[in-house]
Amino acid sequence: MSDPAKQVPITPSANQGAKAPAPAAGPFDTLRRQIDSLFDDFGRAPLRLPFGHSAFDVEPFWRREPFARGLPAVDVSEQAEEYRISAELPGMDEKDIEVKLANGNLVIKGEKKEEKDEQRKEYHLSERHYGSFERVFRLPREVDPEKVHAQFSRGVLQVHLPKRAEAVHPEKVIPVKNGD
Template identity: 60%
Template sequence: VNSAWSVAPAMDLVEKANAYEITAELPGIDEKNIEIKLANNVLTIKGEKNEEKEEKEKDYYLSERRYGSFQRSFQLPEGVDADKIDASFAKGVLTVKLPKTAEARKAEKKITVKAA
């Protein structure tokens, strides 16, 4: 049974106080098969899955292969410190942190809501 893994994984982009964070669930992928590139303010995440399973029994032989690749690109939000982008991969979840520049952090101003 050959089944292609063609569905792009779900990715979330969340804005936090001092950084943006992209998370992606990538079960069955090895960190060495993940590639992250930054060019012209666009962050591209590529991944490749190559999974093989073989079972040999007296009466039957089963070979399963799952393979495929995905690519997702994100336009970097304004005020990201590109030199400090950091990526980590743990338990099948990729986390890419996009720290905000000092100016971008200062630009946020809290507005007090007063009772009318």
């Protein structure tokens, strides 16, 4: 009864010189970039989280609802040897999903087309639902782009982003010695 996971191909982008479109900047976005720049000016790297976010990123309440409408729910997790992105795409097939690497970004695109045509003696119902989405994630430096792979099963897309061997740090206990 359960569908086996299907591999979703990941294609490299042909336009390596193009940049991903920037989201519309509001006054707080500008302030956040200025604060990040201030940390850069002091010679310290800004506090950055994986996938292109900084510690100062806050989703403003006035943008949360319209921005989230139509986009799939996504979970991003980090394991010892890989990052994993899970996207909920109910009602979609793997042929409707495109996953690609472009300019240091992971791009997940999809389009859903649903048509319903029901004819009965009393009525005729015809409905069409169309929608598309695109999510872009900036890849952390430690991801090995050659080993990225994706699977789609039962309405959930799983993108596996393995870390480079040098980025996987095993735990090491440092003994504390008596200084006397």
